[in-house]
Amino acid sequence: MTTTTPTTRPAIRFSERVTAMQESPTLAVLNRATARIAEGVDVVDFGAGEPDFGTPSSIAAAGKRAIDEGLTKYTNASGLKSLREAIARRYNRRYGTSLGAEHVIAGNGGKQELFNLALALVRPGDEVIIPSPYWVSFPDQVSFAGGTPVFAPADPAEGFRPRLQDIEAVATSRTRGVILNSPCNPTGAVIRESELARIVEWCVARDAFLVFDETYELFVYGGHEHASAMRWFEQYPETIAVVNSMSKTFAMTGWRLGYAVAHPDIVTALGKIQSHSTSNPSTITQMAALAALDGANEDVQRMYDAYRDRRAWLVPAINGIPGICCTDPDGAFYIFPDVSAYFGKRGITDSQSVASYLLDEARVAVVPGGAFGADDYIRISYATSMERIREGVARMDAALRKL
Ligand SMILES: Cc1ncc(COP(=O)(O)O)c(C=O)c1O
Known part of the structure; x- marks a missing residue:
């Protein structure tokens, strides 16, 4: 049998999903x-x-120790139970919550958990409100999941702090959720607790989810305090999902570890996605993260x-x-x-x-x-x-x- 060389190369056909990105x-x-x-x-x-x-040396040393001790195998796709418990304990200490490992998933950065939350919660045609200026990945994550990002411009005269009135102004019957980021990348704006309380209640009343990204939670200055949606989590676990990261707080960007705290059913959904995509975050990194959460203050x-x-x-x-x-x-x-x-x-x-x-x-x-x-x-x-x-x-x- 003779084969002939094609005169044109086969075309690469990209999915609509990635073309739109x-x-x-x-x-x-x-x-x-x-x-x-x-x-x-x-x-x-x-x-x-x-x-x-x-990265602080005590954290790096814990990573090295994990290698020396042969902790180099897969873990549960959602992260080690001991790490998820340590994350839960940290929140429990600060907010008086009674979270357990079932409320927490650890992944390869906060970015992965935000992405997975969009995949888990957004249906085609859903609108998700994002205050603007916004962190670059939010709109693409929503679009990738089949939803439509809807921007709620924040007022520069108000220091770009998100306000309910700006969110309400762009809400429609298709609004499915809101993504808040405080302290905000890029503006540095920190939402006031009273305003966050109003937004939480509004989301609950509208049956919209609230994804709250507090990656920069530690970096608040000038006598202000970080207000976290975690304060209302136990009251509204079906509504609120909090995303956080080791990257900025502990100078661990390259180690890749972030986490989400959410309703156990949502955590299970995120775990399913993770089990078919990346599996667990690096085991070595998880051991380093455990050391970071235990100390490094x-x-x-x-x-x-x-x-x-x-x-x-x-x-x-x-x-x-x-x-x-x-x-x-x-x-x-x-x-x-x-x-x-x-x-x-x-x-x-x-x-x-x-x-x-x-x-x-x-x-x-x-x-x-x-x-x-x-x-x-x-x-x-x-x-x-x-x-x-x-x-x-x-x-x-x-x-x-x-x-
Ligand atoms: C607002 C915000 N959220 C989430 C992330 C994700 O961080 P990581 O994936 O390193 O945890 C970043 C990183 O720049 C960020 O600025």
């Missing part, structure tokens, strides 16, 4: 910054979304103090640059200044062109606000040393004064 074009400037850093250019990197600190405090001091210096310094206007965010490790005063100058039209100008003219990398649904802004991360922050602000000041 966006790789944010506004993040292109960050990729360009990374390339310049790799070429050896001295770029001040304000783009990072992760702590500049190394001094290291966490040291990191917190550094972020607090950097923020205290950075906000007034940025506001000292003519044309930049920045509110004083209560949390996370980002500031989100308005740079629209530069639009119309030297070909600058949007947040992406401001970011490109800063990269080329000041050798400073920032993330354009367009990536978060707010094109008048840029995101500046202060998860970098005070020395680099001072250097970066001086460079920005010099470059922006030329406009």
Whole structure:
């Protein structure tokens, strides 16, 4: 039998699901910054979304110990029972809840649990309300699950804090849920407890779920307190799912461990998805996470103090640059200044062109606000040393004064 070589190559046919998924074009400037850093250019990197600190040594040692002790096999797909119990205990201590392992699932980052929650709870045609500016992955996760993200613009004059009135304004009969993130990436906004209480009650009354992402829970400054939806969890376990992560609190981004606390039936659903996709988060990481939850308080405090001091210096310094206007965010490790005063100058039209100008003219990398649904802004991360922050602000000041 003779075979003939086809003259055309077979086409790759992608699913609608993945074709609809966006790789944010506004993040292109960050990729360009990374390339310049790799070429050896001295770029001040304000783009990072992760702590500049190394993982505390006691946590890293627990990971090494796990390898030495041969704890390198699969665990339950939803995570070790001992880890899920430790996470439950941590919440019980803080909120007086009586959670057990059945309320907790551990996965490969908070991102995985947020993704799985969308897959588990969103049906085709459902609308999910997301306050904007928003963390980049929320809308795509909802769309991937077949739902429609609906944005509820937060008021900059209110420090971008989510409010019920903004959510109510975009609700329809198809509203299936709300995703809140506090402290917020990118704005640093921290929701007030009284407002969160109203949103919780509204979700319960509308039979909508509330996914509450508190990845940055620890980073709240200026005498404010983190308000967590966990306060209402035992009253409304069918409504509330809380997502949290080891990544930022314990400087463990690369270890990949996050978790969700939810109704046991929801946890079972998330576990099913996990069992057919990634299986368990790394066993070594789970052992390190156990050590982190049991201790590391001094290291966490040291990191917190550094972020607090950097923020205290950075906000007034940025506001000292003519044309930049920045509110004083209560949390996370980002500031989100308005740079629209530069639009119309030297070909600058949007947040992406401001970011490109800063990269080329000041050798400073920032993330354009367009990536978060707010094109008048840029995101500046202060998860970098005070020395680099001072250097970066001086460079920005010099470059922006030329406009
Ligand atoms: C708001 C928010 N949620 C969730 C995550 C996910 O973090 P991880 O998957 O590392 O736990 C991030 C990471 O940047 C984030 O900023």
